[in-house]
Amino acid sequence: MKTADTAQSDPDFAGLIVRCAPKGKVDVLVALIRPFPPRSRPKVTIAASGGGTLTFDAGMAAAGAAVLLPDEVSAFAAGKWPMTPSLSVMVREGDSQIKGVVALNGLREAYHSLLANCGQ
Template identity: 85%
Template structure:
């Protein structure tokens, strides 16, 4: 029996491949919760069940991934798309620690583009501002790496913006999505605290 790949599960896999080639994402430990179909036995593994809640009320997920060097690890935060206002191929947004104190912002996709693509990404905030960037691909085409200037928005204006509308265009393909930004301020500061660790 097959199950659809959830945006959160895909983002978890992406942060693993984006942050450390040989690493796997680690979730903060949490007590086991009962499965939806059984009040007796606890569910095992990461709490992916939160995907079932509406995206605007979902939280930023923190991941830490082992790097290629011993003792090296990288941190990222991710938010799944508002599925009611997003195309099925739009997974969400990732903000990750990058080398030399940088912070990267990526758009996670379910249907990848060519790794050599340079899609045009248009971002419109709920406050009305619109910007268009030329981006590059990461994670074998499953994530769109936005230019460095976008990280300044994640560190500032986006923290007081309710949501972002994102349009990714490559050749004849267009993928649209919406991400609620509630909780970004706290998640971003937590990310910065963990970047150098």
């Protein structure tokens, strides 16, 4: 888990989680303090500090306290993100929006270690 930069994040934004998923895959989630309803389908916008912004439709995990990003986000976590100092994240659901910033130092090593151990 990469925790939020509290000086640049909303109080309800906890950070970013990278975890093992079934079939040796890796999930990327946004951790929240204030959960959304479990059946929510939030829009998540991720902007890399080096440039580039992507928006995804997401689902909920962990009783609404974590936003599960689509599988394609794992490719960014493995490829482009380790070269980026930080990410800005915005999660929108209805009229509610939660923003945060996460520093990515150490992500490359952690991701590769996790990936090597996910299938075991």
